[in-house]
Amino acid sequence: MDIQKLRREHPKLLKYLVEKRYSEGYIRRIEKMLKLLFDNEGNYNNYEEFFQRFVFSEGLQSSDKLHKPTRIALRAIYAFEELGRYPDRIVHGIPLGRICxxxxxxxxxxxxxxxxxxxxxxxxxxxxxxxxxxxxxxxxxxxxxxxxxxxxxxxxxxxxxxxxxxxxxxxxxxxxxxxxxxxxxxxxxxxxxxxxxxxxxxLPPIRKSRRNYPYLNTICGKNSNILIMCHFEIRLL
Incomplete structure (x- = not known):
């Protein structure tokens, strides 16, 4: 994490978002995250810790409708600053929301x-x-x-x-x-x-867990438009 680098380079990110016609709401969330990052510089050690403190300070929980967009916005900033990657409308699995x-x-x-x-x-x-x-x-x-x-x-x-x-x-x-x-x-x-x-x-030996794969054995009959029977059989591999 290099906040000074982000201060210098973030105009490129915002320009890219405008040129690629990202929504105004998405760009505003990015700008809000950037402002919070800059205003609180020195009060966190990494993006995970920053996110955790922001969530609690804003009173957001994982079920709240703003939680996911906020996380996605910070992921985009993380990818831009640390990986040199611009947003591509794909949600990448960068873990956030948990303090290491x-x-x-x-x-x-x-x-x-x-x-x-x-x-x-x-x-x-x-x-x-x-x-x-x-x-x-x-x-x-x-x-x-x-x-x-x-x-x-x-x-x-x-x-x-x-x-x-x-x-x-x-x-x-x-x-x-x-x-x-x-x-x-x-x-x-x-x-x-x-x-x-x-x-x-x-480290103790731990067996790799075995998954149950459902095999669908469906017998369906129709009387007029009514489905009269469906049978599901699950077998343990």
């Missing part, structure tokens, strides 16, 4: 996330994948921190297990574990690697 735990991590845990991002940027991973892995990895490390760990060596197997299981059931799935594992293994080549590898090896 990174800013709450101790420096010795933040470096794990930083190291991962250095290595991740050398790969072909898309920004959305990196974002998700950072979010899940940060949440994991923050939970370890809340359990009393202040160093990587202080993260114990019991802490790791309780992150995934509450004693009665699994509370996080295989994809969540994979994202955490990606962050830990992304520390290859750094001083943190030995401990990150130990923690990655200690």
């Amino acid at each position: 735990k990174y800013s709450k991590l101790l420096p010795q845990f933040q470096i794990v996330i930083d190291n991962y991002q250095v290595n991740a940027m050398k790969t072909s991973k898309c920004s959305n994948t990196i974002h998700s892995e950072v979010a899940n990895g940060s949440a994991f490390l923050f939970a370890m921190q809340e359990n009393g760990a202040i160093t990587l060596s202080g993260i114990l197997n019991v802490h790791i297990r309780t992150f995934f299981f509450d004693g009665a059931r699994m509370v996080r799935g295989q994809s969540y574990k994979s994202n955490i594992e990606a962050v830990l293994k992304g520390n290859t080549g750094f001083d943190t690697w030995e401990e990150c590898k130990r923690i990655a090896d200690a």
